[in-house]
Amino acid sequence: MAHTAMSGFGTTAGDDPLQTAVWRLRSRGCWTDAAALLTPHAANPAAALERVGLLVERCMYTGEGWADAEDALRTAEAGAVSDEERGGAACERGRLAYAATVLGVRDRADEARTALGRAAALLSPDSPSRPLLDFRRGLLAEHIAESPQAARAAYRRAHEGAAAGGDLLLLSFTFHHQARLALREGETAEARHGFSEALRLREELGYLIGAAPALAALADCEPQPEADRLRAEAGRLFRLLGGVPVWLAGRLPVPAPR
Incomplete structure (x- = not known):
């Protein structure tokens, strides 16, 4: 079964029944239930990464579930074999570390910077994950580095990429x-x-x-x-x-x- 690789702000419902079910749960804040639907497919790197995205988004919206997200992330990192998959996992690690920092759980700003930098090195310039990475680097620039100019540039790149990709x-x-x-x-x-x-x-x-x-x-x-x-x-x-x-x-x- 094919899976659409999920990153927190990059997935919409598709025709696949599983993806449709995941989207409906996610869009209503039922992240744990959505992730459970993907658990039987976690050996698939794309499904594992999508599951991470759901659980990290739960952390960002609720301030809870950090251990579950970390466990899912380690699974995705271990199963990644291509640069695209490793880059996607690094992008999720950066987002999780960013969320922990801005929500005051623990200062992981250095980890967020390092992970997003690793994602940038791994993802090809034409990777479909690039716009999402640009967006997350914009968040880091705005809320941690306090550099609105850098944030604006990153958001603009992400915006153009999202528009071009129909995301x-x-x-x-x-x-x-x-x-x-x-x-x-x-x-x-x-x-x-x-x-x-x-x-x-x-x-x-x-x-x-x-x-x-x-x-x-x-x-x-x-x-x-x-x-x-x-x-x-x-x-x-x-x-x-x-x-x-x-x-x-x-x-x-x-x-x-x-």
């Missing part, structure tokens, strides 16, 4: 993060456009767990009462999904007790 989920993230930088620089119209496009793509894809962050971000660009409406909708989805993603906690309105 709509990754495209939603590159829109979102470029919009964040635009908002920081006071470019409200550009930010509003980027956040709106990110939200549109996630709604079209059915990526439910990504809708609340997009709504909350868009609210920061809108006047009242539209801003309050967007934050209320984001809060509804946040509560519906059990408080995921955890980093939205405290940013959304809490309903009054009845």
Whole structure:
């Protein structure tokens, strides 16, 4: 059975029944269940890497499951035989280390830099994983190196690659993060456009767990009462999904007790 190699922001549902089932679970934040569907296929390097992506994404959204992600990552690293597979595993290690750092679990910034650098050395310039790697290097530049200029360049490369490859989920993230930088620089119209496009793509894809962050971000660009409406909708989805993603906690309105 063929598997679409998964990296956290690069997979959309395909025609394969297994991939469709995995996507439906993932898009609703059921990462553990989605990963369980792939466990019988873990001897396949692409499936093993896809399973890692699911479990690392769970860490990023919930702040939990670090040991499971590490175990899955070691399995994927051990089973990788080609440069593409080794590069994909290194890219996931970089993302896991980045997530642990920005969520305050443990400072693994050096590990994140090293792993993403290794991924860059292993992946060919025309690798389909390059746009995703560029995006993750942008995250590192923005949130760890605090270099918005380098982040913008990396996001732009990722955006162009995602558009060329038809990776709509990754495209939603590159829109979102470029919009964040635009908002920081006071470019409200550009930010509003980027956040709106990110939200549109996630709604079209059915990526439910990504809708609340997009709504909350868009609210920061809108006047009242539209801003309050967007934050209320984001809060509804946040509560519906059990408080995921955890980093939205405290940013959304809490309903009054009845």
